[in-house]
Amino acid sequence: MATTDADAPQRRSAASLLLLASGASFLAVLDVTVVNLAIPDLREDFTGSAFKDLSWVITIYAIVFAALLAPAGRLADALGRRTLFIAGISVFTAASLACAVSPDLGILLAARAVQGLGAAAMIPASLAIVLMDSPAERRRAAIGQWSAAAALAAAVGPALGGVLVDVFGWRSLFLINIPFGLFFIYGAIGIPRTTGLGTERKLPDLLGTIMLGAGVGLFCLGISKGGDWGWSEASTLICVILGPILIGLCLLRSAKHPAPALEISLWRNRTFALANAAAFFYGIALFSWLLVGVLYVTQAWGYSELEAGLAMTPGAFMATIVAMRVGKLPPSYGPRLATAGGGIILAGTGFLLAFTLPDHGMFLAYWLPLGMLAGVGMGAITTGTSTAAALSVSPLRFAGATGLNQTARQIGGAIGIAVLATVISGGISEIADFERIYLIAACASVVVTALGLGLTIKLPPTPAAATPPAQPAGEQKTPAPDAAN
Template identity: 80%
Template sequence: MTTTGTEAPKPRAGASLLLLASGASFLAVLDVTVVNLAIPDLHDDLGSGFKGLSWVITLYAVTFAALLAPAGRLADALGRRTLFVTGVSVFTVASALVAASPNLGVLLGARAVQGLGAAAMIPASLAIVLTDSPPERRRAAIGQWSAAAALAAAVGPAVGGSLVDLAGWRSLFLINIPFGLYFLYGATGIPRTTGTGARKLPDALGTLLLGAGVGLLCLSISKGSDWGWSEPSTLTCVLGGPALIAVCLLRSARHPAPALEISLWRERTFALANAAAFFYGVALFAWLLVGVLYVTEAWDYSELQAGLAMTPGAFAATFVALRVGKLPPSYGPRLATAGGAVVLAGTAFLLAFTLPDQPMFLAYWLPLGITSGIGMGAVTTGTSTAAALSVSPLRFAGATGLNQTARQIGGALGIALLATVVAGRTTGIADFERIYLISGCASVVVGVLGLGLTFAKPPAPAAPTSAPATTATSTATTTDRKTPDADTADTTR
């Protein structure tokens, strides 16, 4: 992290700033994990079909993916305090707009803006941890910051289910407002920085091209069957989406401050970790949403019951992620990614062919939820660790941002695929089984790619990666750090 014009840290810039950064990480991740529980209630309130409602998740993922990587550069260009305040402000205002949305159109627009705010909050909060924590406590501080995101992923389903069941879907977003105001107050304790002229602002056009390209591609997948695959509107999206993404990649290859650090793909292990993260995103996002839809529709669970049913898997994922992060780097990422993918694929295929139409929580859902959580925790940590360890410490930030962008893009496509299969509330068991089959196939690809995550020589030391596996959008990225302690940087998810 390179900044200029930094004030001397105030006394509160230790534990209180760590708590502030951890709280922002918690809130951003919590808002991802609770939204799945709102889909049934949104349908009842707004009367929209599932394909339209799926964009409540997709738009957040698309804006988050497009802005996450370049947001890290803004921490240097603008200063961590400015980026943090901006991100929290945007997130809080957007949360209020989402809660007050009178129709689906307003809700989707506000949700996209909320993703923008979260994309700034995550790297800004990590920059606070790295810059404002004493060097001797930096590793422990990163661990606490990561644990906050892991806790949000674990408690998110239960919290979301409880709020929706008691106060409706709008309460999920209203709770962000007091927390956002508190974070803005706490931001007064962040030392001021003037940024640095040595870093250029990220490529705005490339970022826009990436977001638009992914959005059009998702739109073509989710709406193609309704519009007709041979219709001009569908063909425009099918061809235009990949074309815009290709232009973004070409710009990133030549731009001095690219939207995506694609030069990192020259490292074979990192490229494989990115590909694995992409297919894992496809499996993960679809898996988490279809689970909620299945137990609420096929088993007639309430939102509260659905949230509680999803929680054991989330806690299992968090526990495994924390343990797997301590494996030796020489084989840990490969073992975690390939092994976790095998567990995840096996569970998915079992679900795809054995889903019961009557509630069987203790004998069926609970054990399979725990095994799926084990697989998710292992894959999440394996891919993140491989991405970080396959580059030099000075490039941890760019590696983390690109890896998480790949997962978010995969997740957006996974939700779009789900929307083409699950067309509405009246859905048969076979439709849910198809989604698990798709997730299982994507997990097989992750496992194959995971076998290639090898290191020719011992990598530079890095803090163990720990992250929640149940949120598509828990990420950590910041600008390339050129401090003596850069090698202690960690990443989640």
């Protein structure tokens, strides 16, 4: 006898659905971290391509991911988490195959853009699974596991990427996604079906989404190619001026649209706006920091991709450990302490690197302790900004707040890579070039520190304090409003 969709929850327990959602989160974040290790190998394979062009393998993914992440959250509500999850993982898997067989850089960049589209759908769909298919009493722990999966991907990404590139070449970084993607598509059969578009479920604003992606893309293109084109040339000026204009138009449109590309109404909350700003500048520091580290140890110290991945791994694991520990701090002061404290640590480490980089290998005495210290800062900031964004809005808007905060970090990351591409010289062998990137990352971390000091969470009163003793038994309580800061 054929089974129905109503039987799906019985075929898959809440634990298996949580594992499925966490796996998708892991895979999407993994493709951000492992590709850094591919850049040196790509330079050898695509010999006619400049480093500024190769850096777009990272940038294009971040831009599409950022532009579509927030709208995809609304799409999950409109089409259903099951439909969006299957579509996202299918696109991501197919694009991974296209990346792996790309004969030239142009096709690789196009495939990476499509891969970013799939990842942007996977993240909110998997979060919707966590929120809707986990028992209420386990929901907070489920969110923690979903977030930990992304942190684990960031931790194992450098070592895994180093091994794959060193043994099998850069194409293996994308081939490894295919079996996991097929497995997740099979597992998605167990996700309960939801109804289609309802009266209050509107598709996200397509024009606003295009404006956001085009604006960020043009701005990053102008920054990364300005040195080649000439900073006073019309092409550069068009990109660096038109890009922010399109972003501004997207924001204006989002303020009035019933289904905006960006939920900027959340920015009315001071703490949430500061958390987004901190996430943006943290993205600038984080993305440029991770890539310049790989380039430095491979170019200046002569490390192989495997050695480079292993050199980056201790700091990544430290970031994961700190992120999980910081998440247990009291919400009244935890996000402020984590973000500002992490910013101070990351800025201090960046300034030290910017003025003391050696031209020869010093792993144990230099790179390992500073890498661990940077990991402490990164782990603290990651959890601090995410927690502040989530706790500063009502639980009903948690998914939208998380998506918008991740969007801010991805946009900052795309700009950070673009800045790195224009600062580092074509030969990427001068120590001074690497020092400049660490200096820029340190300055961005100083801004994160300043913004983190303003993160204050006003928790709603406890039920005992909020409920009058004589309240009638049948009277409903008014939901707590968003924390106004």
